[in-house]
Amino acid sequence: MTIAETLAQSRKIVIKIGSNTLAKADGTQNTEFMQSFARQCKNLIDKGKQIVVVSSGAQVSGVSTLKEWARKKDVHFRQALCAIGQVELMAQWRKAFAEQELHIGQLLFTKEDFEDNHRSLNIRNTLFTLVDEGVVPIINENDSVSTDEFAIGDNDNLSAITAILWSADALILFSDIDGIYTDNPKTNSKAELIEEVTSIEDLRKKITIGETNAFGTGGIETKIQAATKSTKYGIPMILANGGKAEILDKLADGSAKGTLFLAE
Secondary structure (H helix, E strand, C coil): CCHHHHHHHCCEEEEEECHHHHECCCCCECHHHHHHHHHHHHHHHHCCCEEEEEECCHHHHHHHHCHHHCCCCCHHHHHHHHHHHHHHHHHHHHHHHHCCCCCEEEEEECHHHHHCHHHHHHHHHHHHHHHHCCCEEEEEECCCCCCCCCCCCCHHHHHHHHHHHHCCCEEEEEECCCCEECCCCCCCCCCCEECEECCHHHHHHHCCCCCCCCCCCCCHHHHHHHHHHHHHCCCCEEEEECCCCCHHHHHHHCCCCCEEECCC
16 A cells, blocks of 8 residues: 555545644744645645644744744743744634635644543534535644643644544644654664554664654654554554645655555
């Protein structure tokens, strides 16, 4: 099974976009990516696909808006920065999708929302209603109110939980790497891309897991956790480089590589 075949067979697709993909080198919002991504989503929707987006970037957007807060590490400033940034993030997503004549809807979650059966059912029903009406849901963790006790912690795992709840057919994680490598390709030129994973247990034995990245809260570990969750429910997961031009289109037509996690 290839990535292109997986996407061709999938109707309901969850796509997670990491902070590194949404941030330029200087840490400000990459609005060009957002416009391109919305256009590529429209291409899939025109082919009968339904799309749910899990978008990081509230803090990045907050820094873009209030640059003088960029160095403040206090948790209350960080949460306030996310509150400001979430508004800007959604404004840019709304603009990008409006250019494709698509509406968006915002959903913000904490871990508690998924631990309560009644709330989970409401989330599921809302997702179904939005996508059935042609609206693209944009999901993020509610970082302005989340604490360690109530935080999911990263959007890799949030996207997997969302995919399971929505009964998705495929999950795509966009990061700043092409996929899972045997080692860190940025420091080891001999690291090899692993294009297909059928056993996560075996994968862990042959790779080196590095640290988290510059802008995001995740890393390779959280991506493997997300793959473990999704494949357990029969949902294949694709990890690819969101920074590459037209990456969604190219994954769909088979001209771009990534790592495909298949159910064991």
